Amino acid sequence: MSRKKRPSSRRRDRRDGGQMPDGKAVRKEMNLKKKEHGSGRRKSKGKKEHFIKEELTGTVSMTREGYGFVEVPDRDNDVFVPQHKMRGALNGDIVKVLTTKAKGVGADGKPKRIEGEIITVLERSSKPHIGVLQISRGEAWLVMESRNMPYNISIPIK
Incomplete structure (x- = not known):
């Protein structure tokens, strides 16, 4: 007993006189479905912590790879600065840094690692x-x- 193949939706649309949907219409329809049902991504459990951005002043300590840490006198942990956010600062320079985000929370409830970007170099190192x-x-x-x-x-x- 052979089963009759059902034509694909594209063939059906053409045969019925309909036109194939263009890419924009398909993307628009998919975006509407995502809004209704969610994007399919899992949301993190627990409450999201809000991070307050601060402008701090400190001394840069660089690594050979190009990223650095800003040592702020009144704080326990340094501010990590990725290479693309160093803005020309070199080892020993005094800079103003803007904290942008925190990663991880320690036992005391404070962030383990704070990340930032250098705003300006206030004073170059004389070394x-x-x-x-x-x-x-x-x-x-x-x-x-x-x-x-x-x-x-x-x-x-x-």
Whole structure:
């Protein structure tokens, strides 16, 4: 006993004189369904904590990878600053940092790790940077020896 194949919805629409729906109409319909039934993503359990952004002043401590920590004198934990939010600050600079979010909560109820972005460099470090001068093909570079200096410095040759 053979079963008759039912034509796909596209074929049915065309055969009945209807037109195939365009991509925008399909996306619009799917978005409406998501709004009605939810996006399918799970929501976190428990209450969401609200984080208050602060402007703090402190000293930058950099890593070789390019990210840094701002040590604020009156606080227990440092503010982590990712590489793309360093805004040209270098190791030892005094900066103003804006805290943006906190990750994890300790036993005392305070955030374990605070993340931020540097707003401005208030004062550059007077500490000299030491490295090896490399000259090749008309270019000169000062390759840093310090682990806290992630960038090499280009020196123009005239």
